[in-house]
Amino acid sequence: VRGMMKQLSEELNFPMPDDEVLQQVFDKFDNTGASDIAKSEFKEFYRMALCWIRDTHFHHALRMRRDLFIVTHRQSLDSIYTREEKLGQGQFGVVYKVKDKVTGIRRCCKAISKSRSSVPPEFIQNEIQILKALDHPNIVKLYECFEDDQNLYLIFELIEGPELLQVLLRRGKEQQALTEAEAARLLKALLSVICHCHAHRIMHKDLKPENIMIIGGEKGIETGAVKIIDFGLAEMFKPGSTSTTAAGTPYYMAPEVFHHKFNYKCDVWSVGILCYLMLTAHLPFDAGSKEEYIKVVNNNPVSFPSDLFKGISREAKEFIKRLLEKDHKKRPSAQEALNDKWLLSFSDEIPDRSTSPLPSSDKRDSASASRSSAVGGSSKGRPSLSILVNPRDKARGSEESDGSPKSPLRHLSKQGSKFIKFARQNSFQRICLNLIAMNLSYQSIDKAPEVFRQLDKDHDGLLSEDDLTEGLRELGVPQAEITKVVDALDADDNGCVSYTEFMAALIDVKNGDFENHLYSVFRNFDMNGDGRVTRDELAALLASGGLRMDQSRQRGRELETIMAELDKDGDGTVSFEEFSAFMKREGGGDRDTTHAVGRETESRASRALVHGREWAAQKEADETGGRERMSKGK
CATH class of the missing domain: 1.10.510.10 (Transferase(Phosphotransferase) domain 1)
Incomplete structure (x- = not known):
């Protein structure tokens, strides 16, 4: 048993327990006092040992459910937004352009009258639930809802452009x-x-x-x-x-x-x-x-x-x-x-926009090209090359040689550095970046929609591990880093990466617009709208499932860790300034109080538990081959 634990500690990179502790655990399973463990007992011993390793030495990533952050707020619409011009009217109600009073971000508000709308309430709730479930670059985003005695208000992204x-x-x-x-x-x-x-x-x-x-x-x-x-x-x-x-x-x-x-x-x-x-x-x-x-x-x-x-x-x-x-x-x-x-037959080549926001990559005749130019949209609709793509990455991407990687990801991060950096961040920081990504418009991320669609081989709007691995490998990212990146990107732990999860890795926290989007995230945590986030508000998110831990018994410890990192003045609440400073800090990877581990190692620990159960079952069935399978069980 000591040899097995030594092998596991070397493979999974955790401190070897001292002999006294190991002996105490061993004695609990040595029912005969003969200094060995019966085959029938070893399966449970091995399972307990792996669980102890997991719970003692490995940080459990905080996860999130995107749909639970699209909420109906307690505050009134007018306390958050200023209504501007009316954009349209229909059987459902009235559509306004609205402006966030703090951030200045403009959005679209659909005001639905509870008494006069010809649309049944169940149709409205159905639309809300469907939009919560969908996450695609070419589907309109629903951000949040408000409600008063007269109306239900749905806040959508504002789309600049014609039908x-x-x-x-x-x-x-x-x-x-x-x-x-x-x-x-x-x-x-x-x-x-x-x-x-x-x-x-x-x-x-x-x-x-x-x-x-x-x-x-x-x-x-x-x-x-x-x-x-x-x-x-x-x-x-x-x-x-x-x-x-x-x-x-x-x-x-x-x-x-x-x-x-x-x-x-x-x-x-x-x-x-x-x-x-x-x-x-x-x-x-x-x-x-x-x-x-x-x-x-x-x-x-x-x-x-x-x-x-x-x-x-x-x-x-x-x-x-x-x-x-x-x-x-x-x-x-x-x-x-x-x-x-x-x-x-039509190329999906992503155009180089280093000199023009949206140049044509379509090899059309000159008359057709001039026609498109003459009727082109306004400058307000042009993409902002700002919040996500570092200018140096774009410069490198425009100087590709014939030997450059062919992965679409090269348009966003030439060597995959953005994704590697994202994987090394604290899991709570990554969740906050996902919440920011939920608030971004189509134009916020230069080339990201096209890159995502090219990576999505089966067109279901989700990137598989294979989709990402292939793209990152072509950029020259080492396999060990790829494993960490894929796990970090999968914020809801469903085995795939959605468009929002993909965008989260590309956000530049040093960009000037970052603060405005960050405030929208802070408002998600500040449930009563008093400008401070309390421990109870974070606990409510953990209890609701909006934020969750893989192990329920670790929620309290994770909550205390988050509050300790956010609440720097020790007053028991978190201000926006404290929240902003936390999000902008460098480094800050997931840490346990006793040992720091990489995300790849955490994944391997989980696999070890599964493989260990299989190995123990084989050991029980095969009396003579048990010790030879030790390495397989590891």
Whole structure:
């Protein structure tokens, strides 16, 4: 047993227990007094030994649940935001632009009247729950909610740019439509969103040009910089089930939806309609009434008039035909559509924006390029190259030679240094960076949306360990560091890395805008809005599951550790100044009071527990081979 513990201490890098302690534990399992442990008892001894190693020498990372931080605040909307101009009005209520009174950040507020709205309350709650579940660069972000006696207020990110409908109408007036390359870029982003939704068992059911926003004006088309909005009709589904709740806009609804028997592939049909519209500025089906339209869309094949499809490739028409398959069983899924040869024929090369925020990487003719330039969006919509990307990283990225790494990550961190630094931070700091990432806009992170989509090989909106390992390895990051990075990025411990988790690693705490975003995070912890965070408020987050420990018995110890690091003046509360200083400090990796360990070692300790159980079971079954398996058990 002493030899086994010595091997474990060397492998897992923890201090070897002294002989007296080890003897005391050994004696508890030496039931016969013969100075050995029976095979039947060894399994429990080995399990207890590994648990002791884990609990004594290894820090358990603090984890978080992103959805539990999108909350309905106790304070009134007007105590946090100033209402500015009205942006629109509909059956749900009124949409305002609002400005945070402290940070100056502008957002979009949807005010829904409890008494006058024609939208049932359960539809509103359904939209909130769905947006909490989704995390994708091309889906509108819901930040927080407020409520009073008259209204429910939903605070969304403010998207600077037109609806796709406005772009198409403007092109239509000039007798023009989108080029195939422009349409393909938009469709890749849209289908990526649909893949993410369907992976979370959600169908949108109302995809149409009015619900697609182009970030930064028409130039956003060139990089697929779009946002899908309005999940008010979205529906959760179970695999293999069909829905009977027909909803949507008739021109974009699949034939089976009109018969109240459909599934998630209704969204793929809508994308097919959008593709036809983008390339021709016309809809594929039309009729004088809804009743007549239902007959047309169910019975008439999709047509490709030569006057509309002049100059449009056969592959594009085949793509449309596949998506507008009337039999939903034969219709491709969103993931299958993304692998269509027509879409794949257009490069996903991420443009170099070192001289221009959004230059075109599309090899179009000069007339088409000048048309895009003439109708380009305002400068307000251009991405800020600020909060996440260090200028030196960008400079290095623009000087790549033929031997440079091909990983998309090279656009964000040439040698992976940002990710390595993130992995070495305190787990509470990493969670706070995740909360900041939740508050960032599409433009805050130069190239990050495109890089994330390229890394996401199966298009489900999540990066697997393999996705990240491949990208980091191509940057030359050592495997030992890759293991730490992947574990650190996975803030909710679900085995994958979401878009928000990915962004968190790229935030530059030295940037001037960091303080404003940090204040929004502080407000999440300051539940009563008095400007101070108390131990009870942090404890409430741990109890709610918003923050959690892998081991419940360590919550109290972790809470005391966090408070000790935050509360520098010792008054029992944390001010914003103390919180800001904690987040800006260098180093600060996870520490235990007795021993500092790397995240890779923590992962190996967990694996040792699993392997140890397997080894002990084998030992019990095989009398003669037990000692030879000692190294396997380790």
